[in-house]
Amino acid sequence: MRALHKITTAAMMVTLAGMMGHVMQNASQFGLASQPAGLDVAGLTNVTAVANIADAPAGVEVTGVRMGVVAELPALPRRTVAADAAIGPLPLAEAPPAGFARCAAPTLKLAPAAGASVLLSISAPCAADAAAEIRHEGLVIPVQLDAAGDWSGLVPALAPVAGYALDLPDGQTLATAIAVPGLEAVNRVVVAWTGAPAFLLNAFERGASWGGAGHVRAEAPGVPDAAGTGWLLSYGLAEEGPHLQVYTAPAGLTGLALDLEAPVSDVTCGTDLRVGMRRVIAGRAEASEEIAVAMPGCDDRLGDVVVPLPDLPVSVATN
Incomplete structure (x- = not known):
C-alpha cells in the first residue's frame, strides 16, 4: 500500500505543476502582474476547477490569481503486520467408546501338567471379568476371567487324548485337544452337580x-x-451354577477310603440332592453314575449326611 501512496502523490504534483504553468501564462496574457486584494486560492483543494480559467463563463473578468504552496499529502503511519497467532498442535482424535474398541481374538492353550492333568490357559481380552465355561468329556468347569480376560489353571483329564472347549459369554467357542501322558498311572474320581455348593468329597489315605x-x-x-x-481340585462360582470336585491318587495307593459329605443347611434341608460321579481307573474311563441323597427335614439342621463311595481298585500300573 505504501508504494501506491508514492505514485498517487507524484501524479498530483505533475498535474499541479502543469496547472500552475497554465495559470501563470494566462495571468501574463491578461496583464495580471499583481494579485488583487481579497482573492487567495492557497489551500484550495479543487485546483483543477480554478486553473481552467479559459472555461469561465462570458462576462467574468479575472483580475488576479495567487497560487499558494500545495501541501504535501500526509504520510500515513506504517502499519505493523500482526504476527499470526500460534495455532499449536492439532487436537488428537478422541478414542472410540469402549464398546467399539477392538481387542485381540480369544485364545485357548493347553500344556501337559503333573498328575496326568492339563494346564489350561485362556486369553479373552473382550471378555474381561467375565465368567466362562470349559467343557470336557461331559464335565462343565466354571472359571472366572480376570480384568485382562485371562485365566490359567489345572483341569482334569478323563481321556488319554483330552479335548477341551471354551464357551465365552458372547457365544464364541474355542476347542482344542492334547495328549495326556501318565493317565494310566492314576485313579481319578469326579463328583459334579448344579446348584448350591452342597457336597464335599473326602479321601482318607492310608x-x-x-x-x-x-x-x-x-x-x-x-x-x-x-x-x-x-490331591483335590474344586470348581464352582455361582450358587446356582455348576460345581465339581476331582480327586486324583496314584493307582497303586493302598488303604484308601472315599465318601461324599452333604451338610444339612437351610438350603439343603428337606430336599433330595443329586450328584453325578465319574471314575477313571488306570486310564480307563467308566460310565457315569447318579447318586441321590435324601436330606433330613428342616427341623433338624445339625450334622451331615455321609455317603460312602466305592473303593478304588489298586493297580500295579504305576511308576
Missing part, C-alpha cells in the same frame, strides 16, 4: 482319620506333584 494327616479335602487339597499321595 487309614487316615477325620482331619488327620492323609485326609484330603477342600480345606487341605494337597498338591499334584507330591509322591505317593493324592
